[in-house]
Every structure is written in C-alpha cells, then in structure tokens.
Amino acid sequence: MITRNLKSDWHPADIIAEVRKTGVSLAQLSRENGMASGTLANALKRPWPKGEWIIADRIGLLPSMIWPTRYTGKNITRKPSPHRSRIKLSVQLQDNATTGVPRLQNKTE
Numbered sequence: 520m521i522t523r524n525l526k527s528d529w530h531p532a533d534i535i536a537e538v539r540k541t542g543v544s545l546a547q548l549s550r551e552n553g554m555a556s557g558t559l560a561n562a563l564k565r566p567w568p569k570g571e572w573i574i575a576d577r578i579g580l581l582p583s584m585i586w587p588t589r590y591t592g593k594n595i596t597r598k599p600s601p602h603r604s605r606i607k608l609s610v611q612l613q614d615n616a617t618t619g620v621p622r623l624q625n626k627t628e
C-alpha cells in the first residue's frame with residue numbers, strides 16, 4: 520500500500536487502483552451492492568457516506584482514512600444507518616501487524 524498524507528484526500532485514481540487490487544472494478548462493486556454501474560463513482564467526486572463506506576470496506580480501511588477532509592471533527596467510525604441503506608457492513612477494526620495501520624476485517628456471520 521502507498522504511504523499517504525493523512526491530511527489530504529486520496530486521488531480518485533489511487534482509490535480506483537486500490538479497489539482493483541481486490542479483484543473488482545468500481546462498476547462491479549456498485550453492482551454487487553445493488554446499484555447501477557456508475558453509482559459508486561459519485562463518492563469519488565462528492566461526499567456520500569454510504570458509497571464511501573462500501574469503497575472503504577472493500578479496501579479494508581475507514582472512510583476517514585481515504586477522505587480525511589470529509590470527516591474532520593465528525594464521528595469517523597459511525598456507519599450509515601442500516602434503515603437507510605441496503606447494505607449492512609459488519610467490520611471490526613484491527614491493527615495490521617506489518618504496517619501498524621488500522622485495517623477493517625469483515626466478520627463472518
């Protein structure tokens with residue numbers, strides 16, 4: 520993973536590259552979550568918590584680590600309400616032993 524400045528948002532091309540490293544495109548990730556192919560691209564251009572959490576969950580980070588300017592002074596670990604969202608994210612924060620960077624790990628139900 521690339522070392523990043525924690526005070527500036529990631530470049531959209533870097534976010535897309537990180538998603539592609541997981542084996543899917545942004546369009547595929549949108550469809551997997553019941554959306555039109557281009558819907559998640561909106562989170563790259565403007566604040567959209569639901570889309571940010573879907574992308575961040577796929578990469579294994581918190582949205583506030585990808586878009587720190589959008590989360591300054593806010594509750595950075597709160598997920599979108601399950602009542603307003605078609606997705607439910609079950610994640611657990613853990614430290615990555617090799618890099619010391621907090622990562623998200625999906626819980627299995």
